Amino acid sequence: MKDFMLLFHSEPNMEYQPTPQEIEAEIKxxxxxxxxxxxxxxxxxxDALGYQGKTLHTDGTITDGPYVEVKEMVGGYLICTTETIEEALELAKGCPIFDVGGKVEVRDIMVFEN
Amino acid sequence: MLGHRKVESKDIAIIFKEEYSNLVAVLFHYYNLQDLTLAEDLVSETFVKAMKTWSHKGIPDLPKAWLRRTAKNLLVDYHRRQQTFNQKIAPNILNKSDKKYSSNITEEIIEDSQLKMMFVVCDPSLNNEAQLCLALRILSGFSIDEIAIALLSNKEAINKKLYRAKKSIKLNRDQSFNLSRSEYSDRLDNVLRVLYLIFNEGYYTSTNELTIRHELCWEAMSLCKFLEDKFSTENTRVTALLALMCFHASRLEARSKDENVIRLYDQQDKSKWNQHLIKKGESYLNKSANGDNVSKYHIEAAIAYWHTTDKPEKWSNILHLYNNLLLIEYSPQTAMSRTYALAKVKSPKTALHEALKLKLDNNQYYYCLIAELYRMDDDRSQEKSYLQKALNLATRAHEKTLIQQKIEAAKIASILF
Structure with a gap:
């Protein structure tokens, strides 16, 4: 068994102001x-990631948000345990991120021997 | 006044049962005996003495006080006997605790000792079964025969388990004693688990001895209530577990022996549910919400609560709670219950799709679940073939009969419709 991380990418829509009912339905x-x-x-x-964010750069400058320069951002992640990456991809099917035109990136989690 | 009510001989068995755990706990903790077998022997000796004395002098007005006094005296005798063998240690014990021997065993001392005993008996280094046996014997005063019936085992096996468990507690006694407040909280989880095990043993096991099954449930509840009185302010898990037990226990009478193997509450006669216990459960559930900590007991209690209602949001809340429960702790049973709730919220087809992914092969309840989902989806021939798989795995007679009946019903339905 191996651990894989599913990363949820989507294009942030800052204008979207969902109603409490819409938020609840989304969470469900x-x-x-x-x-x-x-x-x-x-x-x-x-975990789900929120909209508050800052990025620290090599030269020490700090910019607002992870999203100013990128078309898409990571909105959350999930770590699952499966035999193969194909199985992890199978789990990714049905992810609600697809409903908003997003995508799921599947990556293996490295294990280092001591 | 009330105290003068004549104690009848049929009460003696009950008194002995109640006092057994009290006396063992007090001897073990308050009098620092720290040897379970010895404590039990002294209590047995006390009872033998009581039977002899009471048979010709009659039962005293305050039999419990009589027993406590006698047990204490027998302990003093025991130490005296030891003294002649060991001049060095015994005098120390006697001197150190002289004050203790001069006073009576009060309710307070008993409660304190009982509480400590719960944490000693639920020793995480013992396996589940051993903890269960020990808890039933030492905390609840069940006889070996009763334990054997309750746990579907035999006397010899139970005796062996108890013997080994007590030996191991004797070896680890330094760790079990003088637990600090934080160690108590650490061990609390384990104590709760054991109480829940006792309760479930009574609730779900298939022993035909209904009285013993129910007694297990009430016993677990009374121990949990006792713990709740002591720990609820700092730990809402205890209150949540008590709420859970109340909800489940409210259905004890309504449950019949041949109830559905995947426990469909829908088919129970709700008018038989004990409303008083449901109300109790609700108040404990509310009380348990007064904290930041959400344990699996909170979630399970909330699920049990929703099962007692008929509100429209019932199943979507249950599904949500099962989703959360799975994140705290995976179990095949939870995964199956969650899938059933999904069928209620979405559709049997959606649930079937997910059920087939669970891959809990060789689990009869899993096949029953899939069969049930096919039934809800009106595919009676698939239902029948999954029931057949379940039947091949079933071992308990009443479950076999039940599955058999369902197969017949599915057969008829697939011919007629």
Whole structure:
């Protein structure tokens, strides 16, 4: 078994002002998708990232947000445990990020021997 | 007044059962005996003495006080006997705790000793079964026979387990004693787990001895209530577990032996649910919400609460809670219950799609779940073939009968419709 990280990318839409009902429905969608992975016993960790962000550059300058220069940003991640990367991709299907035209990047998590 | 009510001989068994755990705990902790087997022997000796004395002098007005006094005297005798063998250690023990021997065993001392005992018995280094046996024997005063019936085992096996468990506690006693407040909280999780195990043993096991099953549940509840009185302010998990037990226990009477293997509450006679216990559960559940900590007991209690209601948001809340529960702790049972809730919220087809991904092969309840989802989706022939798979795995007679009945129903349905 190996750990893989699913990274959720999407284009930020700062104008979008969802109603509380819309937010709740969105959260439910994510919850149900994550619950499905957890039900298979393959879930390790997950978090959603908010809009507050700053980036520190090599020269010491600090810019606002991760999103000013990029077309897309990471909105969250999920770590799952599967045999293969194909299986992790299978889990990525049904991710609610696709509903907003986003995408899921699947990466293996490196393990270093001591 | 009330104290003068004549104690009848049929009460003696109950008194012995109640006092057993009290006396063992007090001897073990308050009098620093620190040897479970010895404490149990002294308590047995106390009871033998009581039977002899009471049979010709009659039962005293305050039998419990009599037993406590006698147990204490027997302990003093024991130390005296030891003294002649060991001049060095025994005098020390006697001198150090002289004050203790001169006073009576109060309710307060008993409670304190009982509480400590819970944490000694639920020793994380023992396996589940050993902790269960020990808890039933030492905390609840169950006889070896009763434990054997309750745990679907036999006397010899239980005796062996108890013997090994007590030996191991004796070896680890330095760790088990004088636990600090923080160590108590660390061990609390384990204590809660054992209480939950006892409760579930009564709630789910298939032993035909219904009285013993129910007694296990009430026992676990009373221990949990006792713990709740002591720990609830600093730990809401205890209160949440108590709420969970109340909700489950409210259905004890309504559950019949041949209830559905995947526990469909829908099919129970709700008028038989104990409303008083449901109300109790609700108040404990509310109380348990007074903290930041959300444990699996909180979530399970909330799920049990929603099952008692008929509100429209019931199933979507249950699904949400199961999703959260899975994030705290995965278990096949939770995964299956979650999938059933999904069928209720979305559709049987959606749930089937996810159910097939669970891959809990060789689990009869899993096949029953898939069969049930096919039934909800009106595919009776698939339902039948999954029930057949479940039947091949089932070992308990009443479960076999139930699956068999469902297969018949599916057969008829697939012919007629």
């Amino acid at each position: 969608k994510w919850h149900n998708w994550i619950g499905g992975i957890a039900a298979q016993g393959k879930m390790k960790a997950t």
